Amino acid sequence: MAEAWTDFRARQLAFSAHLRDPRRNEVADIEDRRLKIYRELFYNNVENCLAAAFPVLRKLSSDAVWHERVRDFYARHRCKAPQFHRLPEEFLRFLEEVRTEHPDDPPFLRELAHYEWVELALSVSPLELSPELADPNGDPLAQPPVISPLAWTLAYRYPVHRIGPDFQPSTPGAEPTWLIVNRDRTDTVRFMQINAVTARLMTLIEARPEASGRDLLLDIAAELAHPDPEAVVAEGAQIFERLRARDILLGTRRPAAG
Template identity: 55%
Template sequence: MTEAAGLRELQMQFAAHLRDPAANPAPAGIEDRRLQIYCDLFYNNVQDFLANAFPVLRRILGDDAWHARVRHFYANHRAVSAQLYALAEEFADHLAAEAGTRVDDPPFLAELAHYEWVEMALLVDEDEIDAVEVDPDGDPMLGLPALSPLVWTLAYHWPVHKISPDFQPQQAPAQLTYLLVYRDRADKVRFMEVNAVTARLMELIESEPDTGNALMHRIAVEMQHPHPRSVVDGGAALLADLRARDIVLGTRRLA
């Protein structure tokens, strides 16, 4: 074995031990005390980061269940990005893939983890509101509403924004929970619970752009509302509110 190959084998053995000391023996000739320092340092860096990224989930699970999940992730997951913040998304995906495999898994585990990850994702998103070409004075009811690139429309089976150590529902409500999660001009991530009409409007603005008037009329038809004009009028107030929150930025500039 060449010196380079021997060094690589030693590094792989050392890394495997750091990930899962119980399953992988330590390299020979390294003092146990020093090994423990490294084991604790690496694990605590990952655990502290994830605890900060998922504070509600961390409190709900408690010490034993939380550390069991983090250690399983730490030992078995192979990160696909060198960016530390990307580890939060990978942990949320890991929890979703394994949801229900433990008897103490709360039924809302995967959705709560996703909801908490979204905040970090928007905080590090490199898009900027002011980079979007819009007419800030345009009327979104008469023109094509322009959305901020920093808004996500989310639908959950569980009321994830209300879940806490003191509120842990065991049965999902009959109706979905719709949330707008967005970053405003002050770079503050905010959350807004909305109804199905607002969620549908956001979907249509993104997928089938048209004037606010036309979109609200379409929604009224989909709802089979007996008074479509009231739905359209309500849309004007809704778009004005979304505009005040930096969710709607004005109207699209036409080429």
């Protein structure tokens, strides 16, 4: 029985190796017509999933380049997450850690793939914007503002939100591209381009959850050596309202139960 199991296990490994990389792993004792059915079935499932998750990247890639890239992932990457819906995350990890630089890949490839993955990750996140997270009527200047757990502040070297068939930059921008990507209360994933000051405010809100919005804005004014700190506070009040309108700012921290 042990020998039979060992032989079966060896055949399983040989079969799976062939499916992942048939050019380097032949299976001599099975008719190729039968193997082709499995090769196409397994590969097409993976390729269809990735094409749906990275539509812009797919559109920018020729068929030959796209399939070579996916087959490279399929052959060489060892997924850590077993769930099929996390396959795009594994593809991103492959691009960042395994494939590295490749002559067929545009310079913005990894950043664009990350941006497209973020939209998917937020859309399938189990988190909900429940009422107990924040007081929606609170004053974010006077009280600690609360950012949605479904809002991610991101910085890219390339303007990834603009990349498409008619715009494919070959060099990074002069300044970082700051974006907030979030899922709102209607479960719609949206992006908002922001400046460095808003990005800094988002970082401080996360880092100092007990501080009022006014205190955070005054800290930013000090960092900027701004001659009129109250002007920064006034501009910050408008930023808070724009963030609140997009469900990025949920309100203010509720007082702890006594």
